[in-house]
Amino acid sequence: MTDQPLFEARNITKTFGPVRALNDVSLTLFPGEVHSIIGENGAGKSTLMNIVCGRLRPTEGQLFVNGAEVQFHSPLEAQTHGIAIAPQEINLVPHLSVAENILLGAQRGRAAAIDWKATVRDATHYLHEVDNSIDPRARVTSLSKAQQQLVQIARAAATQARIIIFDEPTAMLTYRETEMLMDYIRRITAEGRSAFYISHRLDEVRDLSHRITALRDGVHVGCIGPEEATREKMVTMMAGRPAKVGGHSLRDMSDRPTVLEVRNLSRDHEFEDVSFDLREGEILGVSGLIGSGRTELAKCLFGATRARSGAVRLDGKDVAFHAPIDAIQAGLIYLPEERKQEGIFPLLSIAENTALPTIDRFGGLLTIRNREMMEEVGKLAAQLKAKFNSLRDPITSLSGGNQQKFIIARWLMRDARVLIMDEPTRGIDVNAKLEIQTVLRRLTEERGLSIILISSEMEELLDVADRILVMHEGELKGIVDRRDATQEGLLELAMS
Amino acid sequence: MDTPLTETPARREKSLMARFWQWEASGILVALVVLTVALSIAADNFLSSYNMTVVARQAAFVGLVALGQTLVLLVGGIDLSVGAAAGLSAIVGSIALTQWGIHPYLIIPFTMGFGFLLGSINGVFVAGLRLNPFIVTLATWEIFAGMTLVITKGYPIRPLGEKFTVFGQGELFGVPLPVLIFILLAAVLVWMLRQTRLGRNIFAVGGNRDAAVLAGIRVGRVEFVAYGMAGMLAALAGILFASRMDAGQPSVGEGWLMGAITAAILGGTSLRGGQGSIVGTVLGALLLAVLANGTVLMNVSGFWQRVIVGCVVLVAVLVDLLRRKD
The missing domain is CATH 3.40.50.300 (P-loop containing nucleotide triphosphate hydrolases)
Known part of the structure; x- marks a missing residue:
């Protein structure tokens, strides 16, 4: 040189x-x-x-x-x-x-x-x-x-x-x-x-x-x-910190009841023969690269697309979602990866963004009962430790991490059972990322929410998930308990 | 076809049939053949040489406009002003002939130049300022149509003289000149889209604008030229129509917009850009003309014609959907 x-x-x-x-x-x-x-x-x-x-x-x-x-x-x-x-x-x-x-x-x-x-x-x-x-x-x-x-x-x-x-x-x-x-x-x-x-x-x-x-x-x-x-x-x-510090504690979930059962789910050109269980209060990580079929799987579970074959059971009952609204009403929620494109309404306020899917609850005789709506959103915001000036500000005035918190709050206003989150911490800074991870853990503990967490960051999955499901090119390669999981192990499994 | 590189020995293994169906314009070709056969059985005068001339001439005017529309659709835009541009150009061309004393033989190039100018206005706003083409051309449509009425006050400009009407009324080997011009220009465009860098850039810009920018293609210039050519081809159709009618009518070009878009879409051109073909558009224009002609021959009320055209478009879209699912 x-x-x-x-x-x-x-x-x-x-x-x-x-x-x-x-x-x-x-x-x-x-x-x-x-x-x-x-x-x-x-x-x-x-x-x-x-x-x-x-x-x-x-x-x-x-x-x-x-x-x-x-x-x-x-x-x-x-x-x-x-x-x-x-x-x-x-x-x-x-x-x-x-x-x-x-x-x-x-x-x-x-x-x-x-x-x-x-x-x-x-x-x-x-x-x-x-x-x-x-x-x-x-x-x-x-x-x-x-x-x-x-x-x-x-x-x-x-x-x-x-x-x-x-x-x-x-x-x-x-x-x-x-x-x-x-x-x-x-x-x-x-x-x-x-x-x-x-x-x-x-x-x-x-x-x-x-x-x-x-x-x-x-x-x-x-x-x-x-x-x-x-x-x-x-x-x-x-x-900026030594590896592996900051991981949440290991939990044993094997005795919890199963909330979501997925059996042999397939969709042409997207994923083949995917089966797994999700337990109450569990965070199931989904590891896989772009093109592995992980987002496609989530959208299919949510009813945005239809499976070719296979079965999905929620609380032991067979369900077939024809559209996202069916899934939402059953308590299964999907938070898309592209927050800007698919998640927020940029022209609406923080409060409206949060309350939109549940707005009927605040319907007055002629108008929305604003004060009640504000109160409820404010309560959740405090729970999630979101930072904001006024709930009337446009949602775009918030940082990515705080936007994400209000999107989570949106679904907490409905009694969601299962939350599927697609790359919830992508593109937000490290501290906000850690906060959101903590919030997710707390939600599973306090509300018994079950979470499917899709992430391309293995570190994140190794920190917060209870089990990690590995996908590659539309195939489910395996499900690993976090206590046995390493980055190398997951990569190897994906490539096997 | 527009992707010459895919038509190669490596692909010849596939059956001829499969390759035919992959071609965007295959559906319309089949529809055209079926319709032609059906009409020639149902109406004995359909295949007469006189009637064929009528059909071809009708296809030529809308077809010329559709060729330009195809270019704009290929770069991912849309031009709603083509019909009005044809009308305004026809009027300006007629005035240039009757009042400014421009030689009859130079009127067509002059009018095409004027049409390119009209198209450039769209080009400046869409390509230069990156405004939405739908809104820009909606506005220029109104402006061009309004200018036509301002200039003519609603009266036709006539007569245009025999030296000029020969372009619209004349024939060569029994084929009307407008039809020959249409075929010639379609051939030129097929060559341009396939063999020139400008042509390939049109597909690149419409197929993936970002990729085109990154590849160093002057995207704005490509878009600008597409709108300019759409204006130019519309003007050509307009002035030929005036020549045929021996009058610059303020109503020239009315109804050509829908015909032009319909012909392009029937021919397999995608509204999302990057996909389509000139051959398909020519077939689309022919199909529209045959449909119109057929309704007349079958004594169907002219009012039904639009209903039928609408249904044909829906069927075409459905067929395309099924093909893409294969």
Whole structure:
């Protein structure tokens, strides 16, 4: 490695309104280097990488390529400086072929006469460097999520970038695909190209990286080499506390009555043959990656979609929910993952957001009995330790964690029996996350509520769940008691 | 077809039938054939060359507008102003001919240029300012239609003269010129969408705007061109219609909007963008013309025509739903 960094970010700060997503973060990248960025969800990894690849502009700070200062107004400008990103979320044109997606906007030939032969040939070259089992002529829609992820990597490589950002590339990949990708990254860095690498899989990070930078709450907390990067060290840097502290006590739930029984539930292309029991007052964690079928399972239980076969019993009675309203009336509630899109009504107040599904209870002769509604919402807010100025403020004035508390309160106003929560702590800061976890535990103890907690953060599941159900590619791989569960064990089970 | 890369040896293993059904426009082709056969049995004058000419000419005018609408739908937009743009362009073209003394042979290019300008207005608001296309084009629809009445005060502009009416009334080898122009432009667009970067970018922008931005495609420019071309093609239809009627009628283009959207949707173009084909739209325009013609030949009251068209659209959507479930 030479002394001149290929890329440098100096004192980067990024604010979104009042929120400081990044605070004075600096880092460098040398030719041939793999520099990993680790951190919990919401730590600022993606924000930082979006700045590097030109999708976002820093509020303060400078970027340098080969020692010269640069400013990126668009991803295209970053590309001309040799920086490309393989984003975490799938961002392909669904109805076009794999080959055309790889060379999107850069089809070979002249602008008025595309040379399809050359386009397919070149795209195939880039694709097969990454994975040679994908048909370049297939439509993107016919590919699995993992394959689509690999296509995005091929597309980043096809820009001839000297710096490629891999944002959670292995989140959806199988073991074999992951190995191939690791080889690929080693190969391109051996050629002198460099990579920023983001992953939650710490073993992968240690094996692949030359340096590892940890972010926490938008702050650079340290940069270490692979030799000192033990799992404990990395987790401590990310979490700001030693690993495994803060976990809630183990409980034995085996003598509790079963509330929800799911038997051989299947839905085409989503999940197959899922069976489990949920006991009263239990928190059942669901571990699985995006595309594992966990959200699809939750939506099906909630009656938003219909199962092809299988049975669901609530309190021993067979139930068939045709629509979410049936599930809600039976006391089974689903809190969606996309809080902004599916959970809140941004134009309504905190109180209205909380009381909306139960608003009939406050119906007066002509109008809503506001005072009673406010009182009830206020009581729950106090129970959940939510912070707010006035219940009449719009819900959007609250932080993510507090919004989440009021959404939970919404369903406590009805006597919910089973709460299915999909990534309830994603994108909210560490303290709010711990608070919500505590709230969930208290609800199970004080109200006998049963909770299905879907999370991609294994730490979270290992902290609060009583048992953990592992899903992968639509299959239930097993259910582990928390006392026997480790991150490695769960990952292995998922990949088995 | 619009995804040339999928039509390759690797896929040939699939039966011809399966590949045919994968094509968005397969349903409409079948419907068109069935309807044609049924009508030719039920009404003996349906297949006469005179009647075929009538059908083709009817398809050509709405079809030209539908071609432009297809481009806008492909980039994920919608243009409600096309009918009004056709009307206003026809009037301005007629005035240019009769009052400004522009040579009759230059009137069509002139009017198309004017139409592109009208479409650009939509383009500026939708592509440039990122406003909702439905609202923008709803507004420009009113504006264009209103301007037509302001200029004409409701009276037609006529006569346009023989040197000009030849474009709308003339024939080549027995085929009406508007039909030839329609076929020619459809062919050009098929080529453009398949073989040029602009064409592929249209699919990319409509299929996934974010991905297109990240790939370095100038998304706004692509959208702008789509709206411009929609205005241009509408203007062409409008001025050809004026030429055919030997009059710039203020009512030119009325009813073409629904026809244009219907033809595109029947042809398999998705309202969500990124999916569709020119061939499908041409077939869609033909189906609409055959339906209209058929109701006349079968002595069905003209009032029923719209009911029938509506039912056909619903059936088409249902067929599409079933196909996607396979």
